[in-house]
Amino acid sequence: MSHPEPTQSPVIAQGVDDEPLTPTQRDLRGRNGLVFAALCIAYTLFHILVMNLFPMETWAYRLIHVTGGLVIGFLGYSALTQSDEATGAAGKLSDRGMPEKALLALALAGVGYAFAMIAYAWLGRWFAGMANPSAFIFNSFGIPLLVGTIAALVAGWVYSGRDRNRIYEGDWLLGIASIAVLGYILFVVGALRLRAGTGMAQPGDMYAAIAGVILILELTRRLTGLVLVVIVSVFIAYSFLGPWLPGFLNHRGYNASRFFTYIFTDQGILGAPIAVSSTYIILFIVFAAFLQASKVGDYFVNFAFAAAGQARGGPAKVAVFASGLMGMINGTSAGNVVSTGSLTIPLMKRVGYPARSAAAIEATASSGGQILPPIMGAGAFIMAEVTGIPYTEIVVAAIIPAVLYFISVYFMVDLQALKLDMKGLPRSELPKFAVLVRQVYLFLPIIILIYTLFAGYSVIRAGTLAMVSAAVVSWLTPHRMGPRQILHALDLGARMSIQMVAVCAAAGVIVGVIALTGVGARFSTLLLSIADQSQLLALFFAMCISILLGMGMPTTAAYAVAAAVVAPGLVSLGIPVLVAHFFVFYYAVMSAITPPVALAAYAGAGLAGSDPMKTSFEAFRLGLAAFIVPFMFFSSHELLMQGEWIDILHVFVSAMLGMFLLSASVIGYYFGRLNIVLRAVLLAAALAMVDGGWLTDAIGLAVAAGLFVLQRAMRGQRVNAT
Incomplete structure (x- = not known):
């Protein structure tokens, strides 16, 4: 490391929030790169302009949002894992084998014909005033579109190659197929609102919807893997297999026409998840992109x-703060682990944390960012x-639970450092606080966001002002954002948002199935019957289902599904709506660190080598703590800022003490090392403090004080013995 000038400060974080390439992501250069x-940039600008200046009809806006995401996704992500070393892996088209040529020819013929028919219909409307084309146009495009789409998918799975720098021909065709689906649905959208999901649905409606669902699932597979695709496929199968299923899962079943046309409405794919994705989520992802392009994210970490x-276990404490803050903004636990963890995990290992603990701390902090207001990784917007x-x-209600979670993780990190006698990093290697505090204005975008939200501005207006302020603040730094950097931020925002678009569209399929089959209402009945035996047992069952539904899924999709399946059942138990949704939200988020499918923990393990x-x-x-806090605010609504201030303060203070006792019990260190018996006693005291009643608080405090006296006495005996 070079020696800094006296007026400078050592820089420990550079590009910490840069987005690393995922295994299937392309790195396009040259002409393809410019087109992409x-x-x-056009995709991002479209959303900003529509949200702020030129409102559009809801269905049309959401359809363009999904289709734009599909086109960018298929061009930017391959069907196969990519390699930085591979070049020209697929070769020229003339060099391909006959099976590949046949598949691509079939895909071109099918998708090309469908696109031509849709284009003919639109040209007739625009230039000849034809309200509707001849019946042949819309009766003939469906099967070719479906066959061509499937052929392009299969070609991509088998032949697309490993070169990050080229776009496979089949992926261009998938982008065109996405536009054809959009073109048809937009053309008939008025009539489709009335006939979707009914016996009046037309064959063209069904084929376009089936092709759209296939395209969404394929892009989801490329971006997030198979887990979410399998879950969505199970729900789709459930719609058809209902008559043969037992118990509360039984329903009458639906034919393909009714099911798929219903799914492509605002009850399904165009429903709540995409409504939020097309407004709040993409806006705040672009805000995060502006922070990244202006290097404000680096400042947060520094x-x-x-x-x-410099504190004991310093890098771990930094991870708790910085990863939580960045995770709040970027909305993905595993992605945040990869970006900030690449810096914090090696430094944690350096000061003495075992590789497993370093990775786990990063995963826990990054996942906690999803419950941290005011952005909460987009969860707050979906909840609203x-x-x-x-x-x-919702933001106000989230404050105390988030504080309890992060203070618990901080206590555990600190106690573990104390137990293992860890030190911090040398002050000479750290940024100078006196220098950085003079740049505290770089927090202005976050401050402006919070102020405008609570000053009564709409979420969209507040997010836009925060985004603009990030660019303005950069003018006070060496990373001044000019036109080129702003375009880069707009480009980056679209790339970062594609995963959310695919995930929310896929989650919309699940939400649509739940609404169509009524399984959510039957699940509520099941919870009511369990609650007759024990309400606590019903809550435990709801917790398990929320975690199970979220395993392997991105946080946003996990909550959207849990909110549709589990939350109505909790509300039917008489639990307030806010409490019920916070309950399932916490467990959906924490599925990212829950074995056996813990995406955030797995990402951290990959970086740490554990x-x-x-x-x-x-x-x-x-x-x-995150698995206990929801039961806390179920029994004490004051933790969600519900009730009198004196009661809120009492419950908050007792919960904070409970979190410290819980942390000490988990780590095995209180005011000295604890054996297994004393850990169990301290855990009981922590749970007593968690309950929130005066009697249980007194019991918990008495046990904690008694254990403190015992440990001090034992320490005194050891000192006297030496």
Whole structure:
């Protein structure tokens, strides 16, 4: 490391929030790169302009949002894992084998014919005033579109090659197929609103919807893997297999026409998840892109290192703060682990944390970012959309649970450092706090966002002002954002949002199935019958289902599904809507660190070189507070800012003490090392403090004080013995 000038400060974080390439992501250069960047910039600008200046009809806007995401996704992500070393892997088209040529020819013929028919219909409307084309046009395009789409998919799965720098021909055709689906549905959208999901649905409606669902599932597979695709496929199969299923899963079943046309409405794919994705989520992802392009994200991490890097276990404490903050903004646990963890995990290992603990701390903090207001990784926006509760009320309710979670993780990190006698990083290697504090204005975008939200501005207006302020603030730094950097941020925003588009569209399929089959209502009945035996047992069952539904799924999709399946059942138990949705939201988020499918923990294990399963159990242990807090605010609504201030303060203070006792029990260190018996006693005291009643608080405090006296006495005996 070079020696800084006296007026400078050592920089420990550079590009910490840069988006690493995923296994299937392309790295396009040259002409393809320019075309792709132009599409991304146009996609982002379209959303910003529509949200702020030129409102559009809801269905049309959401359809364009989904289709644009599909086109960019198929061009930017391959069907196969890519390699940086591979070049020209697929070769020229003339060099391909006959099976590949046949598949591509079939795909071109089918997709090309469908696109031509849709284009003919639109040209007739625009230039000849034809309200509707001849029946042949819309009766003949469906099967070719479906066959061509499937042929392009299969060609991509088998032949698309490993070169990050080229776009496979079949993926261009999938982009065109996406546009054809959009063109048809937009053309008939008025009539489709009335006939979708009924016996009046036309064959063209069904084929376009089937092709659209296939395209969404394929893009989801490329971006997130098979887990979400399998879950969506199970729900689709459930719609057809209902008559043969037992118990509360039984329903009458639906034919393909009714099912698929219903799914492509605002009850399914164009429903709440995409409503939020096309407004709040993409806006705040672009805000995150502006922070990234202006290097404000680096400042956040450097500020954390300057403040806490020298403390015992300093890098772990930095991870708790910085990863939580960045995770709040970027909305994905595993992605945040990869970006910030590439810096914090090696530094945690350097000061003495075992590789498993370093990875688990990063995963736990990054996942906690999803519950941290005011953005909450987009979860707050979906909750507001689904429940109708004002966004600001949700943000206020989230404050105390988030503080309890992060203070618990901080206590565990600190106690583990104390137990293992760890030190921090040398002050000479850390950024100078006195220098960074003079740049505290770089927090202005976050401050402006919070102020405008609570000053009564709409979420969209507040997000837009915060985004603009990030660009303006950059003018006070060496990373001044000019036109080129702003275009880069717009480009980056689109690239970062594609996963959310695919995930929300896929989650919309699940939400549509739940609405169509009524399984959510039957699940509510099941919860009511369990609650007759024990309400606590019903809550435990709801917790398990929320975690199970979220395993392997991105946070946003996990909550959207849990909100549709589990939350109505909790409301039917008499639990307030806000409490019920926070309950399932927490467990959907924490599925990212819950074994056996813990995506955030697995991402951290990959960086730390630790065992993925052991890391996931360690992350589960460190994040234990998040599994207890929902039961806390179920029994004490004051933790969600419901009630009198004196009661809120009492419950908050007792819960904080409970979190410290819980952390000490989990780590095995209180005011000295604890054996297994004393850990169990301290855990009981922690749970007593968690309950929130005066009597249980007194019991918990008495046990904690008694244990403190016991440990001090034992320490005194050891000192006297020496």
